[in-house]
Amino acid sequence: xTGFVVWNTSVYNWILSLPRRGSRTILILEHDAKTLLAKRGxxxxxxxxxxxxxxxAPDFPAPWVLKAQVPVxxxxxxxxxxxxxxxxxxxxxxxxxxxxxxxxxxxxEIRIEAAVSDAREIYLGLVIDAATGRVSLLASATGGVEIxxxxxxxxxxxxxxxxxxxxxxxxxDLAAALPSDVAAAVRAAGEIAVAAxxxxxxxxxxxxxxxxxxxxxxxxxxxxxxxxxxxxxxxxEFAALxxxxxxxxxxxxxxxxxxxxxxxxxxxxxxxxxxxxxxLSMQLIDEMSxxxxxxxxxxxxxxxxxxxxxxxxxxxxxxxCTAPRLRCVLVNIFAGITDLGEFADLLLAARAAVPxxxxxxxxxxxxxxxxxAEAILGAAEGLELIPDLDRAVTRIAALCDA
Amino acid sequence: MLERLIDHDAAPLRVMVQGATGRAAxxxxxxxxxxxxNIVAGxxxxxxxxxxxxxxxxxxxxxxAVAATSADASLLMVPPLSVLPAARAALDAGVGLIVTVTxxxxxxxxxxxLHATRAAGATWIGASSPGLAVPGRxxxxxxxxxxxxxxxxxxxxxSGTLSYETGLRLVGxxxxxxxxxxxxxxxxxGTRFADLVxxxxxxxxxxxxxxxxxIGGTExxxxxxxxxxxxxxxxxxxxLAGAAAPEGKTMGHAGAIVSxxxxxxxxxxxxxxxxxxxxxxxxxxxxETITADMKETKP
Numbered sequence: 001x002t003g004f005v006v007w008n009t010s011v012y013n014w015i016l017s018l019p020r021r022g023s024r025t026i027l028i029l030e031h032d033a034k035t036l037l038a039k040r041g042x043x044x045x046x047x048x049x050x051x052x053x054x055x056x057a058p059d060f061p062a063p064w065v066l067k068a069q070v071p072v073x074x075x076x077x078x079x080x081x082x083x084x085x086x087x088x089x090x091x092x093x094x095x096x097x098x099x100x101x102x103x104x105x106x107x108x109e110i111r112i113e114a115a116v117s118d119a120r121e122i123y124l125g126l127v128i129d130a131a132t133g134r135v136s137l138l139a140s141a142t143g144g145v146e147i148x149x150x151x152x153x154x155x156x157x158x159x160x161x162x163x164x165x166x167x168x169x170x171x172x173d174l175a176a177a178l179p180s181d182v183a184a185a186v187r188a189a190g191e192i193a194v195a196a197x198x199x200x201x202x203x204x205x206x207x208x209x210x211x212x213x214x215x216x217x218x219x220x221x222x223x224x225x226x227x228x229x230x231x232x233x234x235x236x237e238f239a240a241l242x243x244x245x246x247x248x249x250x251x252x253x254x255x256x257x258x259x260x261x262x263x264x265x266x267x268x269x270x271x272x273x274x275x276x277x278x279x280l281s282m283q284l285i286d287e288m289s290x291x292x293x294x295x296x297x298x299x300x301x302x303x304x305x306x307x308x309x310x311x312x313x314x315x316x317x318x319x320x321c322t323a324p325r326l327r328c329v330l331v332n333i334f335a336g337i338t339d340l341g342e343f344a345d346l347l348l349a350a351r352a353a354v355p356x357x358x359x360x361x362x363x364x365x366x367x368x369x370x371x372x373a374e375a376i377l378g379a380a381e382g383l384e385l386i387p388d389l390d391r392a393v394t395r396i397a398a399l400c401d402a
Numbered sequence: 403m404l405e406r407l408i409d410h411d412a413a414p415l416r417v418m419v420q421g422a423t424g425r426a427a428x429x430x431x432x433x434x435x436x437x438x439x440n441i442v443a444g445x446x447x448x449x450x451x452x453x454x455x456x457x458x459x460x461x462x463x464x465x466x467a468v469a470a471t472s473a474d475a476s477l478l479m480v481p482p483l484s485v486l487p488a489a490r491a492a493l494d495a496g497v498g499l500i501v502t503v504t505x506x507x508x509x510x511x512x513x514x515x516l517h518a519t520r521a522a523g524a525t526w527i528g529a530s531s532p533g534l535a536v537p538g539r540x541x542x543x544x545x546x547x548x549x550x551x552x553x554x555x556x557x558x559x560x561s562g563t564l565s566y567e568t569g570l571r572l573v574g575x576x577x578x579x580x581x582x583x584x585x586x587x588x589x590x591x592g593t594r595f596a597d598l599v600x601x602x603x604x605x606x607x608x609x610x611x612x613x614x615x616x617i618g619g620t621e622x623x624x625x626x627x628x629x630x631x632x633x634x635x636x637x638x639x640x641x642l643a644g645a646a647a648p649e650g651k652t653m654g655h656a657g658a659i660v661s662x663x664x665x666x667x668x669x670x671x672x673x674x675x676x677x678x679x680x681x682x683x684x685x686x687x688x689x690e691t692i693t694a695d696m697k698e699t700k701p
Contacts, residue, residue, distance in 0.1 A: 125656030130589035133516035136660045162513045231508040279561020283643040336544030367546050
């Protein structure tokens with residue numbers, strides 16, 4: 001096992017990856033995004049990646065920008081991007097970054113990059129518009145972190161179906177709407193962006209800012225790239241990135257290697273959840289939180305896709321054993337695909353494989369094969385069958401109080 | 403096609419199942435048939451002329467299946483990267499309704515399929531729909547039989563499992579469904595909540611609509627807009643999951659600009675309540691309210 005995702009920042013950090021169930025989008029860290037885009041011809045400032053705990057002066061000249069590599073937007077406003085004039089400030093600045101938490105995320109890596117000066121900042125963004133199934137292309141002659149304030153006035157927007165010809169036509173429209181000095185840079189950067197967006201199965205690609213110099217040359221100061229996790233099987237570069245840097249993409253790696261979602265939402269939580277279905281699992285955590293209960297994890301075990309193997313259940317139960325304050329486990333399976341008789345056998349096999357799990361287990365199951373499942377589990381020790389979810393949660397509350 | 407699907411007096415759909423040979427698919431074909439679905443053909447690329455699976459005639463392509471059986475709807479049970487080509491083949495063969503139940507279809511494929519179904523004048527439910535059902539008449543997909551029962555409610559849902567729990571409790575309270583449409587939790591999908599409004603507005607047997615939503619996307623807000631534009635003429639209830647989740651999905655500046663600040667739970671609640679929808683964050687009170695309202699307005 002490659003380790004479960006623990007973001008001990010707040011309950012529901014996992015939900016940041018919405019829209020989830022059907023499809024999830026993975027934010028590619030700036031350094032990796034720039035590496036992927038530079039290979040496709042995008043000019044980016046010279047830069048290198050370092051562990052924040054061990055920064056080294058790069059072999060290109062100062063001034064530098066130290067940039068926290070965290071999987072959220074808004075780093076700059078949160079103090080995660082710092083300009084330094086020379087190497088004297090390097091160690092102290094890196095140390096200060098190492099103490100930051102940006103929207104809950106600790107800073108573990110930084111990209112040190114050659115600073116760009118005397119340039120105006122322009123904006124280019126490509127994003128999927130889910131409602132229309134089109135790609136929106138946006139650009140503004142004024143970029144930077146305050147770009148959203150330009151919405152409605154300074155931002156030009158065109159949309160296209162996800163095909164190179166249509167998107168390039170939209171890019172032409174976009175360029176035509178901009179001042180001529182900006183238009184050339186947007187056109188050139190946009191061509192690379194359109195190709196990369198399609199080629200990489202991106203859901204979002206922003207170049208913000210693009211630094212535009214007085215001589216008309218330009219360079220991408222920041223790259224925000226989100227990739228579609230569902231496209232991973234046909235994206236060798238994305239797959240290679242996960243292999244090369246698993247610690248930086250723990251959630252995506254876990255999902256790929258185990259085929260389901262398990263996220264620790266509260267390391268101090270008392271209730272282990274073995275549940276299927278993101279919607280009902282999320283609602284269950286809602287209801288428990290409202291009652292003052294403390295669920296330890298979110299879980300969408302995809303009980304319909306276990307293919308007769310108890311591996312997912314064993315992995316989940318083992319993880320629950322590491323919860324220091326675990327009082328009980330709730331199993332809730334209400335599924336359309338799952339054969340509950342088969343699931344019951346797998347649950348018993350998993351319990352036998354993880355004997356160190358000693359807390360009481362409440363099991364609620366509804367669906368196909370329910371009678372056989374109840375017969376199988378009815379004979380098991382340390383396990384209560386409760387057919388109604390509200391009553392099962394009430395029983396869990398009593399176990400936490402005991 | 404939706405109108406015909408939910409019209410009890412219309413001719414039943416003639417359904418083909420693409421990917422009909424897997425173990426799970428065969429089990430579900432048996433359940434769907436038992437639920438009344440008129441399944442006329444199976445499609446599997448390796449099928450030879452004259453093949454049958456559990457008595458169902460098999461064809462190598464949708465075109466052959468349609469030619470031989472006049473199938474007019476297709477349920478796809480195929481792997482994620484095969485959904486787009488398989489669905490295109492079904493559209494080319496002329497079916498008017500496509501239901502896909504596969505999790506993991508790439509977003510770009512979903513965008514292509516959305517445009518292809520629109521160009522063909524067809525209806526697509528998916529990408530990862532748990533299925534749809536008109537209880538007593540037909541079921542396509544995985545909706546659990548225990549939660550299905552003929553009755554006065556329409557259920558529209560993004561989530562599979564949360565809608566199962568919702569449906570089960572409402573059936574327990576005595577209220578089954580006229581129709582249940584699982585639109586799926588995908589960002590880009592064939593049919594959104596708002597697309598369902600016209601067919602159910604004119605559907606007399608449906609006395610109320612239950613929407614099962616969750617944070618993310620702008621579908622609930624878009625539904626509210628559609629309801630305001632053309633009132634549906636019957637009560638609408640919504641349960642929304644993700645109450646304790648942090649606000650806002652980070653889709654960059656571009657996403658924020660394109661979605662115009664929609665997508666959070668607060669924005670969904672405000673929009674839906676503004677359109678006269680009764681919004682709940684917990685199941686028990688919703689079931690109680692629906693029970694009380696339905697008794698009051700009993701026809």
